[in-house]
Amino acid sequence: QSTIRIRFAHSLSTVEPAHQAAEFFAKNVAARTNNRVQIEVFPGEQLGSGRDVNEMIRQGANVMNITDPGYLSDFVPDVGILNGPYLVQEYDQFGRLLDSDWYRGVDAALQKAGFRMIMMGAYFGARHMIADRPIRRPAEMAGMTVRVPPNQMWIETFRSLGARPTTVQWSEIYNALQQNVVQAAEAPYGSLWGARLQEVRKVISTTGHFQALTGWPINNGYFNRLPADVRAVLLEEGGKAQQEQTRLTREQEAGFVERFRGAGVEIVSDLDIPAFQAASAATYKAFPKWTPGLYDTVRKLLA
Amino acid sequence: MTVALPSILLVLLFALNLPVAFAIAISALSFFFLADGLPLDIFFQKMVAATESYPLLAVPFFVLAGSLMNAAGITRRLLHLADALVGHLTGALAQACTVLATLLGGLTASSSADAAMLSKLFGPEMLRRGYSAAFAAAITSSAAIITALIPPGIGLIIYGYLADVSVGRLFLAGVVPGLLLAGSLFLTTWWIARRRGYRPTRPHFAGWGEVGRAAKEAVWALLIPVFIILGLRYGIFTTTEAGAITVLITLLIGALVYRELSWAKLPGVLRETVLDTSSVMLLICAASAFGFYLAWERLPPAMASWMVGLTRDPQMLLLLINVLLIVLGTAVEGTAALIILTPIFVPVILQFGIDPVQFGIVLVTNLTIAGITPPVGQMMFISCAVLRVPMEVYTVEILPFLAAMTAVLLLITFLPGLSLWLPDLVMGP
Amino acid sequence: MDARPLRHRAEAAGMSAGLRRALGQADELIAVLALLVTVAAVGWGVVTRYVTSQPAVWSSEVAAIAFAWLTFFGASACFRHNAHPSIDMLVQRLPPGPQRWVRLGVDLLVAGFLAYFCWLGVEFSLAAWDNPTAVLRLPMTVVYAPVTLATAMMLARHLSNMRRPLALPERAMA
């Protein structure tokens, strides 16, 4: 039996729990298949940006990626709602959505679009705001220039909160904040720390506007050509890696509060979350490609 | 064999005198034919992907700004001033280029953008004064390296992120090595200029009267850098955006103040910019497809791990890493190599007791110098394209500059204090 | 996709000299327009960050799309101006006979590469139709199809460069 080599590319650095979960997955798959299946992890955009690697997967390249519902919604619009602002209060609530007939329909559509999800829904962290002053309610964000990634969900969300979203490259974010081109940025704790933003902004408000999820796609046709036992191992180990990433991310989030405080950053957590939730609700009306009634369907599943 | 074939093909195609961009692209394509699990379409994507890089937009912006400054008489006025100030020194124009690069270094974060600006600004005038085109390409591309170390610099930010090191500390640590690089260029220029007889443009100092008149004449031209400095300092725009704003300000001053920029001059300026930009960009596109092959086959990490296993001595390790990077740097682009290699090297150097801030300076310096080592290097591509210099001629001309900068590299490798003194002084050890 | 038949057709249709010249320089014109778009889009992005109530979030995406156009249409124009650098160290030292064969082989290799790249571009442009850009939600085809067209123009320019030495006597007669 010949060995199966799968390259697992992603755009994150090696210090992220998501990368560690990928290595965890690679190790377990190798162990369970007696090294017949070798997963090689390529961090840091070595094989291209997140978008490029998704496109490679769609074209049938033998690679895996760490991606999120936002990227996948380019091909299956409905999956993007998982990325919506204040959709859930707690990460655990996603379980109910991902284990529903609604999501099984979405998954079938993803497969049709060429993406087989080895794993979907690992916790990537709650996204918070970093600025030079506390943001306790949406009004305190009014007119504030906030760096967002070039993504419709982010742009619509921050507009609905009254901010002025602008797209600056993540690699320029440190300079952009230091030079005051943008006033605030938003990301999970791990990414804020990774970009060293605590050196240029001293207040984090735990808005938790998105509970970020990641998933691991592979080309569907390629997956279906793999031997049945290999497919089973990949999916099972993917599930375990999902739990591992979630565990690591939570552990890291807890530690980060102390690390940020140690770096002189004020963590503000007495926020008027219902006000943020109400203000951002308009975001859910900005996606004409969604199946009509999608928001209500998802709300019902969560209720 | 499969792994090495694209590299062998690259050397062969260079020897056969294929246009460089096509030699690199065809070698990269051969890899896509050989690799399994990789549809050929991906090659197309990899060729186009580099044009989606926002920081690289600085290349057309600064090339255009430089062309406009030349057409608008702005360059002439600035150089007249520089001439009044330092025209009595040997190789004055080239020395002025290094000075400007060092000053610009405090504003811009990308060496490619600086190479575009310097070669556009100084190139034509150097040719007029009898400097060889190859020398002009060599000094403008080398001087562009300085910006990577004088803060702000994109490479240091990426390293700080990947190595989990303070960017503020890295920025401070880059200042002295950046000035040392500038010093090494001064000496090299002086040495070459004396041997070649790149004479002073005037027998002795012009006198403060003429300096004053030249400064008055150039006051609007001088305001362009001032405006850019203020714009960056007060956060009106990012460094990439500064390029577009420079173009717009140059247009205004050239058309409304100096009134030398006419509609008739615009087509020539635009054509020049398009040709310079796209010949460089096609090279960069091909180089990034070739870089994909190196990454896919994991060649840089494989070489790195092999090298790290060779010694237990920290000094020896640093030396070996430098040698490896110089070899890799001939073919791999700086930023890509930085992202691939930082996570591999940093855990190792920490075990060896080497300071990660100093190591970051060594790594970034080395990989930025890679931008002027043939056959693949962005600053080399840019300066050679702007000045129409064949790469084989450039290869000879760049050697003394490479030697001088390698000497600086060794200094900052073996004397950690050169990097760490300033951050320790300002931020405490 | 040779430029010549197109030019002949243009003559047959009685087009003005100006229009014919514009067609001959279409790649350069498109690249210049794309260059102006990159400057204008990024400049507008900066201005709107301070002047309008919402910054123009589309500006960097438009600049990136135009950058791809600029690169590849400009690369086509480079063929006309012979602006693609190469390293001529060995071939120029060969005797004239072998030198001609090597140069012909190299020219054919580049032509073959461009033809193949163009074909990949057609495939990729079609596949990218349902892959939207991040902000404006345009199909990625707006990037890939023009690159493909520009490659076809490069091929046409390259082939006509190859024909030039043969065509010289003809032109002398005319």
Ligand code: NA
């Ligand atoms: Na700099």
Ligand code: NA
């Ligand atoms: Na190089």
